[in-house]
Amino acid sequence: MIIFRNKILIAYIILFTFYRIGLTSELFYLGIISLVIFSIIGNNYKIKMESFLLILTKYTTFAILISIFFLKVDILFYKQLLKEMVLILLPFIISNVFIMGRNNEQRNKILNLLFVSHLVIYVLEMYMKGQLFSMSFLQIDDISNSDYESESSLAFVFGLFFIYYITIDTEIKYKKIFIVLSIILVLLSGKRIVLIGSLISILFYYLYPKKLVKLIPALAVIANVLYVYFIYSFSNGDYDDIIYNLLGVNSNQISMGRQYVYESYFQKYPISITPYGLGNAVVFLQINSFKLHNLHSDIIKYSSEYGMFIFSAYYYLTYNVLKKDKLLLGILLYNNILMLSDNVSVYVFYLILMYLILIIVNKSNEP
Numbered sequence: 164m165i166i167f168r169n170k171i172l173i174a175y176i177i178l179f180t181f182y183r184i185g186l187t188s189e190l191f192y193l194g195i196i197s198l199v200i201f202s203i204i205g206n207n208y209k210i211k212m213e214s215f216l217l218i219l220t221k222y223t224t225f226a227i228l229i230s231i232f233f234l235k236v237d238i239l240f241y242k243q244l245l246k247e248m249v250l251i252l253l254p255f256i257i258s259n260v261f262i263m264g265r266n267n268e269q270r271n272k273i274l275n276l277l278f279v280s281h282l283v284i285y286v287l288e289m290y291m292k293g294q295l296f297s298m299s300f301l302q303i304d305d306i307s308n309s310d311y312e313s314e315s316s317l318a319f320v321f322g323l324f325f326i327y328y329i330t331i332d333t334e335i336k337y338k339k340i341f342i343v344l345s346i347i348l349v350l351l352s353g354k355r356i357v358l359i360g361s362l363i364s365i366l367f368y369y370l371y372p373k374k375l376v377k378l379i380p381a382l383a384v385i386a387n388v389l390y391v392y393f394i395y396s397f398s399n400g401d402y403d404d405i406i407y408n409l410l411g412v413n414s415n416q417i418s419m420g421r422q423y424v425y426e427s428y429f430q431k432y433p434i435s436i437t438p439y440g441l442g443n444a445v446v447f448l449q450i451n452s453f454k455l456h457n458l459h460s461d462i463i464k465y466s467s468e469y470g471m472f473i474f475s476a477y478y479y480l481t482y483n484v485l486k487k488d489k490l491l492l493g494i495l496l497y498n499n500i501l502m503l504s505d506n507v508s509v510y511v512f513y514l515i516l517m518y519l520i521l522i523i524v525n526k527s528n529e530p
Contacts, residue, residue, distance in 0.1 A: 171202055172261050172273065176280045179512055183284050183317075184291060192246075195253055195511060202260040212259050213522050215484050220255045226469050226477050227251070227441050233470070234440025239449070243442030247509075254514035261519060262526075270523045271335050277516065278324050278341060285317050285348065318352030319501060319513045322361040325349050326497055327520050330368045330490055333527050360500035364493040371489040379492065380482035383499065384475045390503060391466045395434055398425035424448070424455055425463065438470035457509065461502035490524050 175198055182191035212220065227248055234240050262270045294313050325345040328338060335341070349358055375382070396402070400422075403414050415422040428447060432439050444464045448455055458464045466474045478499075485491040498517060501507045508514070 171198055171205070171257075172276075174198060175257070175261075175515075176277070180280070180284050180287070184287055192250065192511070195257065196249065199253055199256050199260075202257065211263065212255070213525060215525060216255060216259060216518060216522060218484050219481060220252065222477055222480050223251060223255075226473050229473055230438040230441045230469050233438040234443065237446075239446050240440065240442055243446050244440065247442045247445075250511055251508060251514075254511055254518055258515045258518035258522065262522060267333060267523075267527055270526060271333060274327070274519065274523060275335070275337070275341070277519075278345070281317055281320055281324075282344065282348065285315060285321075285352065288315055288317070289313055313351050314353035316354075316510060316513075318349060318354035318357040319505075319507055319510060320516045321345055321348040321352055322354075322357040322497060322501075323494065323513075323516055323520055325361050326364050326368075326494060327490075327524075329365060330493065331524070331527070354505075356501055356504050360497045363500060364497040367496055368489050368493040371492075376486055379486050380479045383482045384479045387462055387466070387478055387499070388471065388475060390462055391434065391471070394425060394460065394463055395429055398422055398429050400426075420455070421459060424453055424458065427451065427453075428458065428463075428467075432467055434466070434471060436470055436472045438473060439467050441468050443468050457506040459506055460504055461506055461508045462499075464506070464508075485521075488524065488528055491521060494521060494524070 175195075178186075178191065178194040178198070182188070182194075231244065234244060261273055265273070324341070325348075328335070328342045328345055349361060372379075397414065397418075400414065406412070406414050406417060410417060428444065431447060432443065444458050444467060445456065448457065465477075469477065482492070482495060485495050494517065498507065
């Protein structure tokens with residue numbers, strides 16, 4: 164069985180490499196589905212999921228199923244629903260398959276292999292973009308202006324590696340090297356939200372508020388709900404004068420065109436307790452011919468598609484499940500920060516790695 168799972172892991176790395184250098188997303192997703200099917204068959208149709216991951220899977224599935232009943236009866240919406248449902252749920256299974264039946268040392272070796280693989284893939288990307296031997300991407304002003312030639316969505320996973328290697332207590336070979344490399348990769352891959360999120364997550368880990376741990380799920384829900392209402396008021400132009408007086412630019416410019424998108428979306432789908440249905444946001448952007456393919460905020464997306472009630476309940480329960488360990492919470496916090504301004508839920512490779520690290524951290528706490 165271990166040999167079979169190793170083959171699945173290697174097949175995934177090869178598949179992901181081809182995806183990053185030119186394979187279409189459709190073929191990549193089809194490959195992931197195939198790997199999941201082979202995994203289920205190869206394990207005699209028995210995939211034993213970690214208890215906390217199974218709970219998270221159930222919460223996610225429930226939220227999706229409830230939202231379906233509120234989705235418009237239209238083929239476009241149902242096609243997008245099916246696509247997003249598969250992409251959200253598949254990582255739960257494949258991440259679990261990678262480390263089933265392995266001990267702590269073997270699990271960390273798998274993670275190290277994935278880190279090196281992502282590093283090599285990033286180098287390949289930069290080579291194909293003609294940036295590998297260019298030093299221009301080392302200029303700090305580029306990243307401050309979101310004009311970073313070495314920017315890559317791989318930054319999201321480099322942030323995860325950075326958090327893991329710098330906080331985990333387990334003895335890992337070449338750990339210091341991995342820490343240094345992960346920091347460099349976070350900086351080079353040029354996502355400001357990744358740098359901010361990873362630093363906040365690490366600070367949270369070392370300044371862990373034990374006395375407030377019971378309040379963390381409720382505080383997380385309140386913070387996310389307040390963010391939704393902040394973006395709603397921002398989209399309505401409530402802060403236009405303040406932003407212009409302070410920065411000399413309008414709100415749409417500083418948000419890189421997102422204010423107009425959010426304004427249009429909220430006019431059609433205002434904040435609601437009830438769901439609009441999974442996939443609704445993407446279809447809205449497609450129908451109205453926006454250049455953006457998503458809302459660039461998973462918090463806005465899911466608060467709308469799941470509805471504020473299910474959205475709040477989902478986040479409360481998720482934080483409640485992971486509050487037993489400060490590193491688990493730190494990783495969840497990092498993911499939450501990314502979701503404020505990015506659509507990380509569409510990146511299957513990111514979700515696979517995040518769940519994988521959550522499992523490894525959880526397993527390392529077991530006697």
